[in-house]
Amino acid sequence: MNENVEKDVLILAIESSCDETAAAVVKNGRTVLSNIIYSQIALHTLYGGVVPEIASRKHIEKINQVIEAALSEAGVTLKEIDGVAVTYGPGLVGALLVGVAEAKAIAYAAKKPLIGVHHIEGHIAANFIENPELEPPFLALVVSGGHTHFVRVEDYGRFDIIGRTRDDAAGEAFDKVARAIGLGYPGGPKIDKTAKEGNPEAVSFPRAHVEEAPYDFSFSGVKSSVLNYINGCRMKGEEYSQADIAASFQKAVTDVLVEKAMHAVEEYHADKFAIAGGVASNSALRAAMQEACERRGIKLYYPSPVYCTDNAAMIGAAAYYEYKNGTRHGWDLNAVPNLKLGERYKGAV
Ligand code: KG4
Ligand code: ZN
Numbered sequence: 001m002n003e004n005v006e007k008d009v010l011i012l013a014i015e016s017s018c019d020e021t022a023a024a025v026v027k028n029g030r031t032v033l034s035n036i037i038y039s040q041i042a043l044h045t046l047y048g049g050v051v052p053e054i055a056s057r058k059h060i061e062k063i064n065q066v067i068e069a070a071l072s073e074a075g076v077t078l079k080e081i082d083g084v085a086v087t088y089g090p091g092l093v094g095a096l097l098v099g100v101a102e103a104k105a106i107a108y109a110a111k112k113p114l115i116g117v118h119h120i121e122g123h124i125a126a127n128f129i130e131n132p133e134l135e136p137p138f139l140a141l142v143v144s145g146g147h148t149h150f151v152r153v154e155d156y157g158r159f160d161i162i163g164r165t166r167d168d169a170a171g172e173a174f175d176k177v178a179r180a181i182g183l184g185y186p187g188g189p190k191i192d193k194t195a196k197e198g199n200p201e202a203v204s205f206p207r208a209h210v211e212e213a214p215y216d217f218s219f220s221g222v223k224s225s226v227l228n229y230i231n232g233c234r235m236k237g238e239e240y241s242q243a244d245i246a247a248s249f250q251k252a253v254t255d256v257l258v259e260k261a262m263h264a265v266e267e268y269h270a271d272k273f274a275i276a277g278g279v280a281s282n283s284a285l286r287a288a289m290q291e292a293c294e295r296r297g298i299k300l301y302y303p304s305p306v307y308c309t310d311n312a313a314m315i316g317a318a319a320y321y322e323y324k325n326g327t328r329h330g331w332d333l334n335a336v337p338n339l340k341l342g343e344r345y346k347g348a349v
Contacts, residue, residue: 009323010074012081012106013316014067016099017091017119018146019043019050021062024312025074025081029320030128033074035306035313038062045185049175056094063102070312078110085319088116088329089339090146096335104331115319116329120147120341121157123276125318126303126311134301139270141261143285144277145171145188149341150215150264153274156321159342162264163215170253170279173219177226177249181242191246192282198243200251200284203229207256215260222252254285258292265298274301281305 008027015022019040025033040058044050071077086103089096100116107114124140136156142149148170150163168176171188178187183194205225210216226249233240265273273293279285280302293300307314329345336345 009082009320010076010080011083011085011115011316011319011323012067012070012078013085013117013312013319014063014099014103015087015119015122015310015312015315016059016063017087017089017096018310019055019095020310021059021066022310022312023063023067023070024316025070025076026313026316026320029125029317030132032129032313032316033076034070035311036066036070036073037306037311038066041186048179048185050092052092052094055092056098059095059098063098067102067106078106078112081110081112083107083113083115083319083323084110085115085117085315085322087119087122087315088333088345089118089336091119091335091337093335093337096337100333100335104333108331113323114329114331114333115322115327116333116345117315117318117322118339118341118343119315120149120151121159121318122314124151124153124274125321126276126307126314127274127301128317129307129313130304131301134272134274138272138274138301139261139264139268140274140276141257141280142277143170143257143275143279145169145175145186147277148217148219150260151341152268157325157327157342161341163213163217163260165217165219166210167218167220168223170217170219170257171277173223173253174279176223177245180227180230181245183242183246188278188282191250192284194243195247195250195284198241198245198247200247202241202244203248205229205248205252207252207259209256214263217256217260219253222249250282250284254282254288257285258288261289262292262296265293265296270298272299272301276303276308278309281308
């Protein structure tokens with residue numbers, strides 16, 4: 001056997017930080033052998049948002065099935081796995097704990113290394129799955145339901161956060177506005193669809209900028225502005241168009257994201273830009289980013305929608321590089337609900 005040929009690394013990855021119970025088997029950080037997602041969305045829709053206690057209970061109910069399905073679809077046994085990876089933060093503590101406890105139990109029983117992964121690191125790594133040529137350094141914008149981060153990916157597992165939201169996350173703003181205009185939960189995909197029928201110039205919502213922090217965001221102003229607009233219409237007894245509001249709100253958010261992204265691209269002389277997280281599947285954001293990047297001769301990366309929203313394949317992709325860097329966690333690994341990107345595990349909190 002040629003000793004220069006590196007052995008394949010198979011990671012079993014688990015993700016349970018919010019309302020998706022997910023497991024995947026990923027080869028060498030880039031090839032997804034299976035990606036099983038049990039979405040709890042229908043369950044939480046009844047309440048208009050994620051109910052943490054219900055999420056944890058459902059994770060407990062589904063996690064074994066989801067892991068078994070991931071292994072069987074990949075056609076591998078636990079014996080053939082090189083490491084067990086799990087999201088240990090940030091996220092809902094009760095939800096994270098289910099995945100962490102499960103991963104520890106499997107890793108211990110199967111005598112495999114345990115690799116705790118940061119959820120945002122996973123979202124960024126989702127871009128590696130379908131883009132074999134993508135390697136750090138690059139700039140990334142992570143826009144999800146819980147996070148809005150501008151990140152310089154300096155190397156695998158090495159990040160420099162250059163900006164973040166001061167209040168609501170981008171996806172949170174989509175969800176709140178969707179609820180206000182009667183589209184329901186989850187708001188992002190519904191606004192995306194409804195906006196296609198509307199006029200993005202119909203209502204002028206504010207483009208928020210944060211003084212002296214060019215890469216920070218604030219989405220609570222645009223959300224309040226939508227609420228004020230609706231209340232104004234109601235008081236005057238005027239009808240408003242759901243589609244026009246959806247399109248105008250979406251334009252206000254994407255304008256800010258694209259403008260800041262291009263500002264960063266210029267300042268950091270980036271030639272690659274990646275978007276990640278649930279909101280990265282927004283069709284208007286993708287189109288606007290694509291156009292802006294093409295104009296500057298920059299390559300834009302984004303994952304397929306299934307790898308944008310929460311999944312375990314992205315955790316397996318990130319875990320591969322952590323594994324290669326020597327990251328191994330002990331049986332004391334605990335959920336860290338407010339884990340910072342790039343932070344090393346400091347023990348139970
Ligand atoms: O990444 P994700 O699954 O979970 C978190 O880590 O938070 O992101 C979920 C968020 C939700 O707020 C959802 O409304 C938003 O992503 N989202 C979208 C779209 N699809 C999902 N927002 C805008 N347009 C979409 N097509
Ligand atoms: Zn997420």
